[in-house]
Amino acid sequence: MPDTVGxxxxxxxxxxxxxxxxxxxxxxxxxxxxxxxxxxxxxxxxEQMRRTIAALGHLPAAAVPxxxxxxxxxxxxxxxxxx
Amino acid sequence: xxxxxxxxxxxxxxxxxxxxxxxxxxxERAFLALVTRYNPALLRLxxxxxxxxxxxxxxxxxxxxxxxxxxxxxxxxxxxxxxxYRILVNRAKTHGVREGRQVPFSAPEGDAAERAVPAExxxxxxxxxxxxxxxxxxxxxxxxxAGQLETKETLAVIxxxxxxxxxxxxxxxxxxDVEGLSGAEVCNILGLSDTNQRVLLHRAxxxxxxxxxHYLEPE
Numbered sequence: 499m500p501d502t503v504g505x506x507x508x509x510x511x512x513x514x515x516x517x518x519x520x521x522x523x524x525x526x527x528x529x530x531x532x533x534x535x536x537x538x539x540x541x542x543x544x545e546q547m548r549r550t551i552a553a554l555g556h557l558p559a560a561a562v563p564x565x566x567x568x569x570x571x572x573x574x575x576x577x578x579x580x581x
Numbered sequence: 582x583x584x585x586x587x588x589x590x591x592x593x594x595x596x597x598x599x600x601x602x603x604x605x606x607x608x609e610r611a612f613l614a615l616v617t618r619y620n621p622a623l624l625r626l627x628x629x630x631x632x633x634x635x636x637x638x639x640x641x642x643x644x645x646x647x648x649x650x651x652x653x654x655x656x657x658x659x660x661x662x663x664x665x666y667r668i669l670v671n672r673a674k675t676h677g678v679r680e681g682r683q684v685p686f687s688a689p690e691g692d693a694a695e696r697a698v699p700a701e702x703x704x705x706x707x708x709x710x711x712x713x714x715x716x717x718x719x720x721x722x723x724x725x726x727a728g729q730l731e732t733k734e735t736l737a738v739i740x741x742x743x744x745x746x747x748x749x750x751x752x753x754x755x756x757x758d759v760e761g762l763s764g765a766e767v768c769n770i771l772g773l774s775d776t777n778q779r780v781l782l783h784r785a786x787x788x789x790x791x792x793x794x795h796y797l798e799p800e
Contacts, residue, residue: 549722
């Protein structure tokens, strides 16, 4: 069932970030939603973008290296005494 | 660099404000609490800029020294976090300049026509039936929406994809999606317009998605 409310799939994928950011105009947003309702491929694409973003938020972060922490404590004490 | 934009005091977590106040009173525990909270994120961001872990650690140390030197003058017109990241970005730039490395901070770069998905995956504009519709559609990744992508291997793919991004895209996606800052904070830290920030974020997310797709359904 092609042609989904004047928005092609190729156009839709370029609007995904604006859609998720909530910066589309009301009209654009309605067309986006209407397209999604009839296009399983674009629904999958949007879901993939959502999962990509969720996974980006789960990257591991390293704990503070003990040597760095000690050095910072030393800096702090010197800073405090320099008053 | 743009002036710090006013942010609602309500946006400041209560205990962060009290940590900042305690730091001003020279409370060492408050300093260490802030270091523990933010150092991992600072280090991750510094590595994005500096490449080497050693230089990144140095930049992070300098950032904390900058905090101590500046805390009495910090006016809380922006959140502590925004202020902290701005110090880091400035130090990283200084390092980049000193080492003769270009640290291109952020105008949208590269091809103005960069696509989220290669044009070959869509039917051509001249297609009589469905112009611009998927020719090679994405396939569902399977697994639960929350889990599955957070395996060690997948996260490694994501980190590699981020490292391969053009610098401006890398800055923005790191701050937005990895560190979880708001769009307004990122604009403030990197001195970007809303529109540029969104364009860079869009391209970066699209590239990372493509890398994941490539990994999850190789062909």
